[in-house]
Amino acid sequence: MADHLEATTETVQHVCNMEEVQGGDEGGNLLSKKQFSEQNAFNLVHDELRIAIKVAMPSPKRLMHRFLENTKEVLYPDDPLRQFKHQPASRKCFLGLKYLMPILDWVQDYKLSYLKSDLIAGITIATLAVPQGIGFARVAGLPPIVGLYTSFLPPLLYGLFGSSKDIAVGPGSILSILIGSLLRENIGPEEPPDSFVRLAFTATFFAGLFQAALGVFRLGFMIDFMSRAATIGFISGAAVVVCLQQLKGILGITNFTKKTDINSVMHSVWADPDMWNWRTAVIAACFLVFLLVAKKLSNQKKKLFWISPGAQMASIVLTTIFVYITHAYQHIGTVGTLKKGLNPLSVKYIYFHGPYALKAMKIGLIIGMINVMETIAVGRTFAAKKNNKIDGNKEIVALGIVNLTGSCFSCYISSGAISRSAINFDAGCKTALSNIITATLVMITLLVLTPLFHYTPNVILSAIVFVAVIGLIDVKGAHFTWRVDKLDSLACLGAFFGVIFLSINAGLLIAVSISVAKILLHVARPHTAVLGIIPKTSIYQDIQHYADAIQIPRILIIRIDAPICFINANYIKERILRWVDEKEEYNGQKLIVQYVIVDLTPVMSVDTTGIYELTDILMILQKKRLQLVLAGPGIDVMEKLNSANFVHVLGPQWLFSTVSVAVAECTSILEAQEESSDNYSKAVA
């Protein structure tokens, strides 16, 4: 082998001696004689070449085994059943039950010291939950009492079935505007008046069903369908829309558009400025300042987490008393009568068949996915802060149960909103008991305290909603995105402006489309590189990025940096052929490429279309009297090449484990050719 090695290095040197040294202009010099003698010395001791690292020929794995392996990795990447290993049957049952109802888990470890924190957190959230529940229900276009129902039962259920300690469940601003928007699109003015609420319950039911199925079948990975940038854009846009909607309550406008886009809203607002109610405007102005200051304080000093919820509750109390005393309810809108009592059964209102059921399924799918995405994002954020892990699929199942059951008890879709969960976190909640405490307090409100809201002015609820959502407009995140990744910014801006100028659904569609298109585009135009050798090493690098890398004469080395599949196979083929043409053109007559080495190391997989195109490349190169050489194919790729008989067509002698070994072989062949050509010339002369 040492002789072979010597021969090889001599060959490379010889090849260089034959050609003129040319300077490269498109990055990529050719090895000069001096450099080759240095490479010589390196190669002589380079053990890499001595070891015949064979290209591993894969043994045929059973199809079922391979399928199970891959399915396991796709669906169970977090290996949730790890804890079940090596356990007796009875323990497995208990573990299973604990898995489904995490309350059994934390209840047995509960310490009394936790109670104080959970109590404080629960009470704090409850002071928020009541006004926000009423406010968000109005955003969704639903009766205010539905908002209170949704602030009671879902947190209770979540406390039983959810595993995240920090998520505080209840009506969410984004989902409320989304469901309201979707429902309005599907319910025309000529439909019966109760169909709106009925469709809301039905959509929530199907959302819950869909979520439960998603979680049970471990398809939770599907929620990563929108880039974070697109999410920032979508949520910020939705927040702006919700804020604009509050102008109705703040200015006391009676004829307000049902649409959400900024043009319609501005039209409604400026249609008749005389109709603005100065009373509501004044109340709004005062309390908005008050609430925003309180919120800023809470945000800046975590210890003052209670200030913002307290301010909101105080505002409600003050304005309610004020309206009652001054009889201002004759001039401004108030909440009105809220029925006393807990959640009534609503199963009979759910459409299980008919055209509404179909509409509800579509709406349920959309809100279900956004619900999951929002809640899991919140869960992950807090889990990271506490260095916990969150089992996404388990949470999704919990959410599904919450929504399924809730829809049967007059609740609409609820989620773990970031603002509410942040306060829960800052309040130092220790377990999901905080949710149960919140639910209890809302229950008391429903049973006893609802008459107190009779004179609560709508304007204060609008102010509370405004303050709640204004924090969702993530300017910092958008700026970060712009700084780091311009294409991501496009998704962000597209989603934002789509939501504001078109509609929520349009913005969502834009967000998802740009996100998916980004991926497809990236796969469709993969990175490819021409490689050159770094002298005195056996490293081959992209000649465009490494000025030291120099090309080897007569050998073109191309690395493909992506899997070869139908979406890019044709492009890759044409790219390779274009490089071959360029090298031939550039080099004119003198340096003719004889070997095209394709480095497949980063190519993790190839599909049937990829194989068709590789075969095409082989044929086209053969017609040009070039030899295709493949280097570094992985196991999966080798299997496919084998099954497709491509290895046989190419010839197994043209497969190498690394680029270095391939180059060594090609250069030795070139030398042999040169020698015999010399001998022939000598014989003729």
Place this chain on the structure above:
Amino acid sequence: MADHLEATTETVQHVCNMEEVQGGDEGGNLLSKKQFSEQNAFNLVHDELRIAIKVAMPSPKRLMHRFLENTKEVLYPDDPLRQFKHQPASRKCFLGLKYLMPILDWVQDYKLSYLKSDLIAGITIATLAVPQGIGFARVAGLPPIVGLYTSFLPPLLYGLFGSSKDIAVGPGSILSILIGSLLRENIGPEEPPDSFVRLAFTATFFAGLFQAALGVFRLGFMIDFMSRAATIGFISGAAVVVCLQQLKGILGITNFTKKTDINSVMHSVWADPDMWNWRTAVIAACFLVFLLVAKKLSNQKKKLFWISPGAQMASIVLTTIFVYITHAYQHIGTVGTLKKGLNPLSVKYIYFHGPYALKAMKIGLIIGMINVMETIAVGRTFAAKKNNKIDGNKEIVALGIVNLTGSCFSCYISSGAISRSAINFDAGCKTALSNIITATLVMITLLVLTPLFHYTPNVILSAIVFVAVIGLIDVKGAHFTWRVDKLDSLACLGAFFGVIFLSINAGLLIAVSISVAKILLHVARPHTAVLGIIPKTSIYQDIQHYADAIQIPRILIIRIDAPICFINANYIKERILRWVDEKEEYNGQKLIVQYVIVDLTPVMSVDTTGIYELTDILMILQKKRLQLVLAGPGIDVMEKLNSANFVHVLGPQWLFSTVSVAVAECTSILEAQEESSDNYSKAVA
């Protein structure tokens, strides 16, 4: 540096001396003492470590420059304006005109010897074009004369604007069944009778518009949206559907379903077997055998390419004469009166606004894309055989012009069908003149010969269509797909059964969905690998696939084989953390991981979500008192990491150009720690 090197190797040896050698069960031994001394010897001379290959810090490129570069690669990968370089202005104009109308190109090089081949090809295709034109128009549910119009003008236009020599343009079977199916879905029985044809023209108009735009904006790469396997499934399924539709003509059934799925068809066929027409069945039986044999002969011997078209023409002539003489037209359906004369203007029939226009746009989009996909696939196939290249976008523009203009002259959508083009190819066509010759002959037919088809029985047209499409059922391709790539097969079978059991559109949707889902799934679950070193080299390989590769104690090396983007960032993070846990678990107390080296060499890009997750990983590892190390980041990745300030947060000293260098650094730090710990123990003792 040599001292450093010696120190490094001693360190590695020392580290190994400290730990017990453990055998690996999940693939991956640890380096033993003996192996390390060998590695020692290797490292001492390994120049790679001597050279400080710095991680290239990218210089800030101007945004516009980067944007233009990327856009150029996405939209103009084939660099079509290469020929315009270094040309005077007048020549550029001429080249531009030739680019738009390729006829100017080949006309000036035309030799008389080509004429014979083109004439033969043109005549052969014309003998096919007439019966197939009538037959496919009936498949689409359009009047037979429209089929003849579509066999005249489109080939003529294509001869002027198209550049592929081999594509023979005219009505296609797949597009006919597709457009027929889509039109039937959108036109109910209560609509005016001419709306069907009008919608067909309108859809063709919008398809042409869409195609022209696609080609002009160089978005032709979008046609690679269906894998070849899915295409095979879809086209085979559509062929089966077309064959089933011909049972109407073959059995002479009057009440035949308008639906295309196999259940409805079988129901129509078997509803009343007494109503079958024995006459048509007999004619069909005889001529089907005749035509199939002729087709097989043509396929097997390329020189006998004329036999199949000739047989088809002969069948028509014979049956027409037979029906005329025997007055069989009283018992079996015939073509009837075909208006004489060329294509009438049909602009007034096109819906430019209104609900039909909207429907037509949707239909036009679908058929436009399939049209492009089919025609380009055919063009590429033949270009490869002749070692030509095909400018996809130019062809798409030509197709757009053909359909746009054709729709204004009573033509419906036409394409370059594979069977017709194959005959064109076998007949030895030399230029696109063959299309023009075909058009001329069809023109003569329209002007003079249409009365001859009055007594042509429908059954013979059904037989001709049957024989034309049966060859599209690609069993061989489906079997190849099954053998090579099971997931691709899923797409193939899904498309096939979707078309047959549901509808053409459903099958198409399934085909596209599975194709896109495959890509998304692949990106969402990228391959990741734990690396080990191959002894006596500096190569690091996947320990699962290379039994020789052995892990280095205290250092976990993970390679990520895909770009990190929103769809997989969370998965990658969880995967890395799971490996860290596993290594800690597996190794118990003895071998604690201290360094986690993430090999980013295959990671071509990272987006903002990826950066968030990398930051998360860094934080979580820090909490576990592990150090994150990044190796081999590319230029694009470095840019993003820089802009996001991640480099600063990580610390630039933890970025290395290769895994080897990273390992060397980590091992030297480990040794230093061990030394000081020894000294401390000695001091204390």
